[in-house]
Amino acid sequence: MKEILKIKDVSKDYGIKGFKTNVLRNISLTVNEGDFVSIMGPSGAGKTTLLNLMSTLDKATSGEIILDGIDVSKVKNKELSKLRRDKIGFIFQDYNLLDNMTLMDNIALPLALGKKKSKEIEDRVIEIAKKFGLANHLNKYPYQLSGGQKQRGAAARSLITNPSVIFADEPTGALDSRSAYELLDSLDRINKENNATIIMITHDPITASYSNEVYMINDGNIKCKLNKGESRKEFYQKIMDMLSAMGGEL
């Protein structure tokens, strides 16, 4: 199995000398190709900080982060944007689609900087849009789309460059339950069919039950890790049991 992300003894402090907050403490974890991982934990536990370090948006105070064989602490700032463009897809809670572009152009955007021909780009957008149930909406602008369609558009955009890993920060946070289900179903499909590696932060146990592994973070540490192994319903129950054992504080 190929290791896509390896984190070794990673710590993160904020603030200046004498006023430091130790937000993450000696975190280690490995994500393999094709894994679908959730990170859960109470507000302020350090989930977004961890995601920002893993996705190279922020730098660790100490420890090692290896992304697809590259030690990110050794990559210069100028090369980091290329690394992000080539290897990482992002899905944010608030979609981040550009209002003045059609869905087709929004999904194609990460490819616009490359050297691909426009017909090739269009074919790729259509292929991915189909996976997300968006093939009939490609000529629409974001204001003509529902929240769920926008978020599936953002997910399609994150996949267009065939990244090594997709990071999603509360991707269902702004969606009603039906739209959340459709997004999660699409993510589940691209995980299984394209062997896409997905790392997602969520507060929601139902959302987490779509992934295959859950890391529970509290006070800057990994408190426990759950593996799916059984059906999604049983995994949901396992997550709920873990949350109640931790005091249900989410």
Ligand SMILES: Nc1ncnc2c1ncn2[C@@H]1O[C@H](COP(=O)(O)OP(=O)(O)OP(=O)(O)O)[C@@H](O)[C@H]1O
């Ligand atoms: N730039 C920063 N400077 C100082 N402290 C920060 C900074 N960013 C985050 N923190 C602190 O680090 C801690 C962890 O924040 P983080 O956003 O990672 O938590 P979280 O688990 O994602 O929380 P939530 O679920 O509420 O989004 C918090 O106490 C927060 O106040």
